[in-house]
Amino acid sequence: MKGRKRLRLAWAWLGLFALGLLELCGAVAFANRAPREEEWSKLAPLVESVHRPGDLVVVSPRWAEPHARRALGDDAFPLDVVARSGPETFDRAIEVSILGSHAAELDGFREVKSSRLGPFTVRELENPRPEHVVFDFVRELGPGRVVVPTDDGEPCAWTTRAKLRSGGLGGHPTFPRARFECPEGLFFQVSATVIADEDFLPRRCIWAHPPESGKRVIRYARVPLGDRIVGHLGMYWMIERERAGAPVALAVRVDGEEVGRVLHEDGEGWKRFEMPLGARAHRPEATVEFEVATSDFLHRHLCFQADSR
16 A cells, blocks of 8 residues: 555656656747747837837847848838948947847947847947948939940930849849849849848849940949948859859949959859048049959849948
8 A cells, every 4th residue: 555655656746847847848948939920019119119210220130030020110121221231330229139149240339228028139239430421322323423334435324114123033133113224235234232142141232244345334423432432242142152253353443543443253252342542532522433344244243332431
């Protein structure tokens, strides 16, 4: 009889231990699961209360960003935030994190305030050394100050009524309605678009595929200058990853004088460049030319971003 009692007691303790272990596993799993859709929908009031126009909103880990964009909308995620080249030109950032993650790109920012809401941590951050953008070449691409000359002397025609073209899955980036249409054909138009880099992150840039002659020039007038021109260049990764194309050079000229040149080779991805302006710095108005050149134009889908800082 006593043996049976002891056995029942042992089973009871074992059951209690198993129940506790199950509860612990459930707690760990709950704490480390991604938020559900209804939890994301409750996030908007908190972010709206701290968000200011011009803030950089970063989601960590990055794969969760589509959920945040759906919940928070375009006010928190305009195109220049989603397809940014870096955080250094933003004065402030709002980090929305889950699962204890933090965005490495914000490591240099200073935390001002942190709030918790369910599975989310929302941090307000300040950039201690923001880089002031004097002129954004992507944003200012248009007929007001830009000319795209061609080999026959007639400039590419600006239109806002072109047919919207998208390559779909694995195809070319979207060619918008507003663009410079060039006589060499669709792929040689010049426009502001978004490509996917080597990490398949979006990058907003100027599509500047050189024609068969091997050279495309984009000329800006009345550009206010800072002390340097900073930018990035690359190609849609589906093309660049093959590492089979000719190198492409991007030269920058200010008032007819070359201030720098960068060579991009397949496989380098979204490549940064910086060109000091020296004696040309801080001119209130200047003519700035970007020349894209290659020895073989086939599949040279170069796209570049630049600004004067």
